[in-house]
Amino acid sequence: QKEVEQNSGPLSVPEGAIASLNCTYSDRGSQSFFWYRQYSGKSPELIMFIYSNGDKEDGRFTAQLNKASQYVSLLIRDSQPSDSATYLCAVSSGSARQLTFGSGTQLTVLP
Amino acid sequence: GAVVSQHPSWVICKSGTSVKIECRSLDFQATTMFWYRQFPKQSLMLMATSNEGSKATYEQGVEKDKFLINHASLTLSTLTVTSAHPEDSSFYICRAREPTFNNEQFFGPGTRLTVL
Numbered sequence: 530q531k532e533v534e535q536n537s538g539p540l541s542v543p544e545g546a547i548a549s550l551n552c553t554y555s556d557r558g559s560q561s562f563f564w565y566r567q568y569s570g571k572s573p574e575l576i577m578f579i580y581s582n583g584d585k586e587d588g589r590f591t592a593q594l595n596k597a598s599q600y601v602s603l604l605i606r607d608s609q610p611s612d613s614a615t616y617l618c619a620v621s622s623g624s625a626r627q628l629t630f631g632s633g634t635q636l637t638v639l640p
Numbered sequence: 641g642a643v644v645s646q647h648p649s650w651v652i653c654k655s656g657t658s659v660k661i662e663c664r665s666l667d668f669q670a671t672t673m674f675w676y677r678q679f680p681k682q683s684l685m686l687m688a689t690s691n692e693g694s695k696a697t698y699e700q701g702v703e704k705d706k707f708l709i710n711h712a713s714l715t716l717s718t719l720t721v722t723s724a725h726p727e728d729s730s731f732y733i734c735r736a737r738e739p740t741f742n743n744e745q746f747f748g749p750g751t752r753l754t755v756l
Contacts, residue, residue, distance in 0.1 A: 563744055572733045573684070575745035617683060621744060626737060627674065628744055630683045
């Protein structure tokens, strides 16, 4: 069974700090990796996606992928109170491109 | 940008009634649509995958006779919760896949179902 594991948190960081979110996955055949942000009562919003080992940067966000360790992370630099949300890690595999989600990490950025 | 809509955004119904939720891709053709359910403080759980013109593939533990999925066109999929009970109260979210894109971002806004 495919599993995606995240620390549920809550994770609290002060405004301006770096927030680090981690995720591990069990299926070595996984091809694509996604980070979503979900505000309470809303559907997920795509933040980052990464396919290759290494780092991928987009503005204040950096996704890191290590397929050998089956590990993917998200760094949020200069965290803002508006970044407070639940962050979902998701992994895609198979031709149907189904997404398997982690349980999410609740992030609170303190002003 | 591509948009996915869901209707209704919320619904309250009595136990035993059926509720239909629509998911539409507004400016692209969705060959595949996925239906998820999310209980409070839990993650999204895939219920079923539907391809246009084909029967839906349900995940283990999801009753196909209770959660009827129809994907009759490339822009519309419906989920009908039949004989709803309070334990079916949840947040239902659809995702539409446009095959030329690999970034899986096209989620509907979700439908909050409350069964009394």
